[in-house]
Amino acid sequence: ILNVEQxxxxxxxxxxxxxxxxxxxxxxxxxxxxxxxxxxxKSPEALFVMTLNGDEKKKGRxxxxxxxxxxxxxxxxxxxxxxxSATYLCAPxxxxxxxxxxxxxxxxxxxxx
Amino acid sequence: xxxVTQSSRYLVKRTGEKVFLECVQDMDHENMFxxxxxxxxxxxxxxxxxxxxxxxxxxxxxxxxxxxxxxERFSLILESASxxxxxxxxxxxxxxxxxxxxxxxxxxxxxxxxx
Numbered sequence: 030i031l032n033v034e035q036x037x038x039x040x041x042x043x044x045x046x047x048x049x050x051x052x053x054x055x056x057x058x059x060x061x062x063x064x065x066x067x068x069x070x071k072s073p074e075a076l077f078v079m080t081l082n083g084d085e086k087k088k089g090r091x092x093x094x095x096x097x098x099x100x101x102x103x104x105x106x107x108x109x110x111x112x113x114s115a116t117y118l119c120a121p122x123x124x125x126x127x128x129x130x131x132x133x134x135x136x137x138x139x140x141x142x
Numbered sequence: 143x144x145x146v147t148q149s150s151r152y153l154v155k156r157t158g159e160k161v162f163l164e165c166v167q168d169m170d171h172e173n174m175f176x177x178x179x180x181x182x183x184x185x186x187x188x189x190x191x192x193x194x195x196x197x198x199x200x201x202x203x204x205x206x207x208x209x210x211x212x213x214e215r216f217s218l219i220l221e222s223a224s225x226x227x228x229x230x231x232x233x234x235x236x237x238x239x240x241x242x243x244x245x246x247x248x249x250x251x252x253x254x255x256x257x
Binding site: 072132 | 146172173175177182183184185187190192200232236238239243244245246247248249250251
């Protein structure tokens with residue numbers, strides 16, 4: 030079983046604060062790294078797929094970076110808003126095709142207005 | 143838009159009952175997955191299937207079986223429900239492309255309570 034660590038487990042921030050959290054994964058056999066956002070009472074939705082060392086992806090106020098050599102990815106949220114409250118999941122992928130994703134336990138973010 | 147639907151949002155069953163959780167996707171995806179999500183444990187893979195009538199065990203298959211008779215439908219079966227199977231169950235699907243990044247699309251989840 031792939032060892033995927035996400036930290037912190039949970040986070041409470043004030044509206045307007047910027048925040049970041051970490052996903053750590055084995056650096057060997059890396060193929061891709063997925064980030065998902067899972068809001069309460071909704072389905073998890075894909076945020077980013079990252080494939081190359083040094084990759085940076087951005088979607089609005091959310092961005093992510095990837096370091097495949099040391100096996101980590103950071104997710105940043107700039108100016109957090111209450112609608113950013115969700116659990117953020119990462120999932121490394123070790124090869125293409127029909128390989129299932131192995132998810133970390135997630136970081137639960139609560140943004141307080 | 144990819145749509146993955148699950149037969150129930152909430153389900154309450156009794157210990158020992160046979161339980162069927164149904165998942166249907168409308169995008170002709172080859173791969174389908176069943177996960178359960180428990181507090182502090184994250185999403186754990188129960189079973190997956192990459193073709194009709196094919197199935198593969200995930201990390202926690204004990205106490206579960208699956209059925210994939212049609213491409214669009216993947217059923218999770220609890221042969222004899224137990225209280226430790228109380229959980230949120232999520233279905234997902236993805237395209238099978240050899241070099242793909244395997245983005246998975248999730249259903250809304252079924253919260254199962256076994257009394």
